[in-house]
Amino acid sequence: GNPWGYGKQDGPSVWHKNYPVAEGDRQSPIDIVPHQASHDPSLGPIVLNYDKCTSIKIANNGHSVVVEFEDSDDRSVIQGGPLGNPYRLKQFHFHWGGKDCHGSEHTVAGNSYASELHLVHWNAVKYKTFEEAATAPDGLAVLGIFLETGDNHRWLHTITDVLYTVKFKGSVTDFKGFNPKCLLPSSLHYWTYLGSLTTPPLYESVTWIIVKDPIIVSEKQLGKFRTLVFTGEEEDQRTRMENNFRPPQPLKGRKVRSSN
Ligand SMILES: Oc1ccc(S)c(O)c1
């Protein structure tokens, strides 16, 4: 059966049974309270070098839809901001709700967005593999982007048009030549704090960089994410993939910093 999921029996409220770090001191996501974030003038801009990025495939891993990248060299990296060195792009994936009123993982002053995009990067300067970095306190850097419903997003169709090919858990499709820079808002002002993966194994290895401005996508585009299912094609159950988000976790004294 499933080691973990988002249902009653296997969801966020019981993850601590198999993953005790779920009750740790630097868990994610969190509620971001803008006026309690400390503005840090020493925080420089986020710099993304994605122009030579190489997307490889898009997959349904039973928890989300993930686009994987070639990460054997520094062709696509994030640097600057709170990061001490460049971090290599590994994959991006989304979290979303069953309705537009919720679906993001991080919240802002208690408010949820409809979805949240995570661009996952790893510290290839200090660590040899993603797996090793994923267990290190400075191993990962995840850029979080909020999605809000409104007008159609000009480029998101590149992803939503192929979701039908990865409907079932375990399905994979070639997905080359996609540059995720097209999914970013114009301003990269951000909040940053130290946290964790928001899915098991919940490793406390993530420097979170949450972009303040959401991107706007249409209800129709978001609805296509909800046509995916958590279950495999061979299973008789067809459980819609939605509400694959973890709720905010205790801040435990952590400081959230704000770029300008
Ligand atoms: O490698 C990762 C997997 C899942 C999530 S939510 C991350 O932030 C990183």
Ligand SMILES: [Zn+2]
């Ligand atoms: Zn995520």
